[in-house]
Amino acid sequence: MQLVVARIGRAHGIKGEVTVEVRTDEPELRLAPGAVLATDPAGTGPLTIATGRVHSGRLLLRFEGVGDRTAAEALRNTLLIAEIDPEELPEGEDEYYDHQLIDLDVVTEDGTEVGRITEISHLPTQDLFIVERPDGTEVMIPFVEEIVTGIDLEEQRAVIAPPPGLIDDRAEIASSRDDAGDDPKDLSGDDAEGTPGDGS
Template sequence: MLVTVGRIGRAHGIKGEVGMIVRTDEPDRRFADGAVLMTENQPARALTVESSRWHSGRLLVKFVEAPDRTAAENLRNLAVQAEIGEEERPEDPEEYYDRELIGLAVRTTDGEQAGEVIDVVHLPSQDLLEIRRPGGNAVLVPLVEELVPEISLDKGYVLVADRPGLLDPEGAEEVPNEPGAS
């Protein structure tokens, strides 16, 4: 299965390195020397990691297929994907691949069926579970332990601690306007 692990940024220097916009929790594993990545764009092409290093908080990658700055610039904005086996798991037992979460049933801590996970949305500040509620509406739930205290891949569910307005935005408690607020 191909999974997007990054997007190629601008060239760095004259020897073909590029800045990588990382989309994986395992960059040292996915961008290891010799790793073969596929571009997401059609026609797809293979890129082999010659080397990678961290520089000023950003990952720089040199691909065999980009020997100089000009070739590196031609890769800009391409998304790259890694082949990940169906049985492969993240190294940290508290982390999950998106594909493992999508399709899981959602239950509340009160035992009610609350829907199904249909996507994982990655934002700079946190990840969100997109949940299709019974009836077809979708809601976003922050993927934090306080709101998602349990994920059971073996049993096929995600437990959500329902809060007013979390799973049913229409049922949110009204917050009175502050004095002087319009």
């Protein structure tokens, strides 16, 4: 099974180093010197990592055969892809590879359908589930234990306890405000919750 582990960014310096946007929870394993990675587009690879280091909070890689800034810049926006065993599991408890989470059904703790995980976004501060809802819109759900309360790979579902406003439809919120009438206390209460992460 193939797993996208990084995207190459801009060239750094004049000796062929590039910045990379990490898309794996295990960069020390997937992006270590000696790792051979397929690429998308395929014509630029495979690429073998020669060196890696962290500079100003960013991971810098240099690949074998890429020795100057021009060659490094030509790799910009290339996806780096690792080949992994589908049966392989992360070492840590309650850790998952992206391919294990993609396509899981997302439901609330009371069984309400939210949607299906289509992508995992790895941000510097946290990971996000990109969830496609039944109406085709998307919502972003932080992958933190306070919100994602359970992952059941056998049942192929993720259970969440979303805070108010995270997955509410704007239409539903508007309807609830209409139902509240002209009471300014009700309206201010709704506004205070906001709609962070609303993907509609």
